[in-house]
Amino acid sequence: MEFKQGDWVRIEKNGTVYEGKVMPSMEGYITIKMKSGYNAGFSIDKVRITLLENNGEAANGGNGGKNGVKEPETATENIYEPGKKLPKIAILSTGGTIASKIDYRTGAVSSQFTADDILAAIPELKKIADFKGRVISSILSENMDSDSWQNLARAVVEEIEAGADGIIITHGTDTMMYSAAALSFMIETSVPIVFVGSQRSADRPSSDNAMNAICAARVAISEIAEIVVVMHGTTSDDFCEIHRGTKVRKMHTSRRDAFKSVNSLPVGTVDYRTGEIKTFVDYIRRGEKSLKFKPGMEPKCALVKFTPGADPAVLDYYINNGYRGLVIEGTGLGHVSTKWIPFIRKAVDAKMPVIITSQCLNGRICDRVYDTGRDMLKAGAIEGEDTLPETSLVKLMWVLGQTDDFEKAVDMLRKDLSGEITECTCR
Numbered sequence: 001m002e003f004k005q006g007d008w009v010r011i012e013k014n015g016t017v018y019e020g021k022v023m024p025s026m027e028g029y030i031t032i033k034m035k036s037g038y039n040a041g042f043s044i045d046k047v048r049i050t051l052l053e054n055n056g057e058a059a060n061g062g063n064g065g066k067n068g069v070k071e072p073e074t075a076t077e078n079i080y081e082p083g084k085k086l087p088k089i090a091i092l093s094t095g096g097t098i099a100s101k102i103d104y105r106t107g108a109v110s111s112q113f114t115a116d117d118i119l120a121a122i123p124e125l126k127k128i129a130d131f132k133g134r135v136i137s138s139i140l141s142e143n144m145d146s147d148s149w150q151n152l153a154r155a156v157v158e159e160i161e162a163g164a165d166g167i168i169i170t171h172g173t174d175t176m177m178y179s180a181a182a183l184s185f186m187i188e189t190s191v192p193i194v195f196v197g198s199q200r201s202a203d204r205p206s207s208d209n210a211m212n213a214i215c216a217a218r219v220a221i222s223e224i225a226e227i228v229v230v231m232h233g234t235t236s237d238d239f240c241e242i243h244r245g246t247k248v249r250k251m252h253t254s255r256r257d258a259f260k261s262v263n264s265l266p267v268g269t270v271d272y273r274t275g276e277i278k279t280f281v282d283y284i285r286r287g288e289k290s291l292k293f294k295p296g297m298e299p300k301c302a303l304v305k306f307t308p309g310a311d312p313a314v315l316d317y318y319i320n321n322g323y324r325g326l327v328i329e330g331t332g333l334g335h336v337s338t339k340w341i342p343f344i345r346k347a348v349d350a351k352m353p354v355i356i357t358s359q360c361l362n363g364r365i366c367d368r369v370y371d372t373g374r375d376m377l378k379a380g381a382i383e384g385e386d387t388l389p390e391t392s393l394v395k396l397m398w399v400l401g402q403t404d405d406f407e408k409a410v411d412m413l414r415k416d417l418s419g420e421i422t423e424c425t426c427r
Contacts, residue, residue, distance in 0.1 A: 003030070008052040011042055018042075019052065087221045089129040090159035091168045094152060094179075095139045122210045128217040128275075129166070134159070141172025141179070141197075146297035146397060149182035156183065156193060157293045166192045166220030168213075173197040173250055173258065176229060180245030181391045184227040184418040185398040188292035194220045195229045195245065199256050208232050208256045215240035215270040222277055224267060225286045226419075231259040233269055242267040242277075246391050246420035249361065262361055263386040264422055296401030301325040303393045305359065306336045315343040319350055325396045325409075327355045328381075329389045333373060334358050334365035341375050348380030351406040353399075353413055355392045357384040382413050385421045395420060 003009055003022055009032060011018045018040055020032030030049065031041040125131060136155050137148065156167050171179055180195045187193065196216035198209035208231075216230040219242055227245035234257050243261045252258040261267075268279035300323045304314065318326055326347060330336050334356040336344075347354050356376060358365055364386040367373030377383070384392045399412045415421075 003049065003051055010050040010052055011040075012048040012050075013042060013046065086128070086130040087165035088132065088163060089166045089168060089217065089220050090132045090134060090162075090164040091170065092152065092155055092159070093133065093135045093170045094137045094144070094148075095141070095170075095172060122213050124210070124214055125217055128214070129221055132159075132164070139172075141175040144172075144175050144179060146182070146299045149179055150186070150295050150297055152179065153183050153186045153293065153295060156187060157291065160189065160191055160291055164191065166222075167194065168216050168220050169193070169195045170213075171195050171197050173199060173231075177245075177248050177250060177259075177388075178390055178394055180227055180229050180248065181394040181418075181420070182297070182398065184245040184420075185395060186293065186295055186297075187227065188289050188294075189225055189227065190287055190289055190291045192220050192222055192224050192286070193227045195227070197231065199232075199254060199258060208237075211237050211272050212240060215272060218270050218275045218277060223286045224277075224279070225284050225288060226267070228267055229259060230270065232256040233266075237272055239272055240270045242270065242279075244281075244419050246395075246418050247388070247422075249388055249390070262388055263363070294398075294402065297397045298324050298400035299397065301327070301393060301397045301400065303327045303329065303389055305329045306331065306340065308337075310337070310340075312337070312340040312343040315340070315347060319343075319347050319352065323352065324400050325353045325355075327357060327384070327389060327392045327396055329359045330356050330365075331359060333363075333369055334367050334376075334383065335370065335372050336376065338372055338375070341372070341379050344376060344381055345379035353382060353396060353406070353409055354380065355382045355384045355396060355413060357387060357389040357392050359389075361388065382410060387420045391420050 005022050007022045009020070009022055009030070011030070011032065018032065018034060020034040020040065023031045023033055025031040025041070028044055029041055030044055030047075034040055134155065136152055152169065156169070159167055176195055176197055183193060194216045196212050198212055212231055219228065219230050224242065229243040229245060229248045230240050231243070233239045233241040235255060241259070241261070243259060243266050244264065247261050247264040248259055249262050250258050251260045265280040267281055267283050268277055270277050302318050302323055304326060306328055315326065328336060344354050356365055356367060365383045367377050367381065367383055387395070395417065396413065399409050403409050403412070
């Protein structure tokens with residue numbers, strides 16, 4: 001039996017029947033993606049293979065179209081009937097798993113869906129708002145950079161100026177916290193701006209994309225006029241958590257509840273079934289502030305992790321190669337080896353702000369407890385308080401994109417600019 005990648009086949013082995021689409025396979029084997037969403041692999045000489053067409057019927061000599069697979073229909077521009085009284089929400093798609101599916105030519109998950117595809121796949125959304133879809137990029141989130149953040153921020157501002165009552169940004173989860181932090185510093189918003197993603201692609205039975213998107217839509221029409229991240233609150237399909245964009249971190253590689261607020265309670269939760277939103281902290285309300293946009297990002301900043309015995313000369317690379325600022329992940333309360341202190345002083349003397357954060361994540365920096373910390377402060381290091389290391393990096397990039405004045409930059413970095421520093425570390 002001859003078959004190609006993408007063909008539908010029926011496989012019989014020891015009285016059990018398996019059906020699915022052929023994926024890339026090793027020589028002598030066949031691997032299929034079954035309708036359940038799971039993969040199965042077989043040795044060709046130990047099974048009976050029947051070629052199917054149109055997703056399940058036995059083929060009659062032909063392949064039933066291109067590779068025996070029905071081509072996906074193209075989503076029309078208007079896939080729903082906009083409710084006249086519904087709020088207007090713009091969905092800006094950047095790619096990521098929430099906009100991904102299996103590519104059967106390679107067997108890998110790739111970013112292929114547009115914003116309209118997301119709406120077509122989740123029809124419940126049309127009951128919540130009148131949506132407008134716009135593709136900003138179609139990339140996995142590890143390919144985002146400071147230019148991507150600025151392009152996305154400009155698109156958000158354009159949609160708000162055009163009358164959007166809220167913004168949803170679909171984004172890959174791996175670097176979503178960086179993008180959320182970047183927009184938190186660049187945009188002072190009058191409406192909700194909601195980042196959402198999924199840990200598992202839409203064609204998997206355990207996908208979290210629909211629930212996350214529906215909960216994100218609820219927040220986008222709410223009174224919470226901040227940049228937030230909305231993702232599963234537990235591994236069950238019960239509620240999503242609303243995280244402030246500067247206080248959120250991905251804490252697990254694959255769990256559906258991977259995102260957690262750090263050093264802060266979540267802004268709130270969204271009940272998946274009822275749509276009820278409960279809030280736990282103070283937040284900026286819709287219309288409380290006017291829209292302001294302050295773009296500008298300095299890409300030549302770095303995040304350096306201190307480890308025992310690490311050669312401090314690594315800092316010389318950044319000092320001598322045009323970098324403008326450093327964030328150091330220190331130990332515990334925010335410490336590095338005594339050998340690092342002269343290099344920190346050298347960076348500060350070169351007018352490079354150096355922010356100290358902690359690898360512990362939870363808790364607050366305090367470099368006044370031990371002698372090493374006090375020496376770091378004398379060398380000019382800036383305490384990052386309870387700010388996450390990655391948020392500190394994005395803040396540093398934004399601040400240095402706003403000013404070339406070293407003293408002004410240091411003053412800005414010591415202040416809470418967008419909820420990244422809390423008065424009391426409660427978690």
